[in-house]
Amino acid sequence: MIHSGVFNYINVMDKTLDAAWTRNEVISNNIANVDTPGYKRQDVKFEDELRLALGSSRYKSVDAKVADLKVGRLNPRTYTDYSNFSYRTDRNNVDIDTENVLLASNQLKYNAIMAGVNQEFSNLKLVMR
Numbered sequence: 332m333i334h335s336g337v338f339n340y341i342n343v344m345d346k347t348l349d350a351a352w353t354r355n356e357v358i359s360n361n362i363a364n365v366d367t368p369g370y371k372r373q374d375v376k377f378e379d380e381l382r383l384a385l386g387s388s389r390y391k392s393v394d395a396k397v398a399d400l401k402v403g404r405l406n407p408r409t410y411t412d413y414s415n416f417s418y419r420t421d422r423n424n425v426d427i428d429t430e431n432v433l434l435a436s437n438q439l440k441y442n443a444i445m446a447g448v449n450q451e452f453s454n455l456k457l458v459m460r
Contacts, residue, residue, distance in 0.1 A: 343397055344448050346377075346381075348441065353409065354375040357374060358430055358433050360373065361430050362425075364425060367423060371412070372413070374410060375408065375410075376408045384404070
């Protein structure tokens with residue numbers, strides 16, 4: 332993480348990339364355990380924490396919200412999803428179709444955020460010329 336106002340958005344995107352990477356690992360683990368009796372799917376909580384950290388003030392610009400953000404406190408958190416719910420009689424609650432859709436969606440999100448990071452660095456290089 333770089334501590335300069337110039338890198339505020341890059342730092343937030345970096346944390347978001349970490350969360351997407353963690354979610355990819357969790358979803359892959361869910362898929363690997365689709366036939367494990369009693370396994371409960373897991374997920375990652377990050378977007379809600381980011382939304383809360385940014386706040387809902389209508390009187391601050393997004394730039395000001397991102398500048399005030401305590402990025403070091405934002406960490407993706409893994410949790411067990413629907414622990415009392417099961418699709419099957421073996422008490423497993425992983426639906427392979429849902430996991431595959433979530434994996435594809437997460438990969439698209441990761442690629443889009445990475446493109447944003449690359450664009451931010453391209454903009455910085457352009458300004459430095």
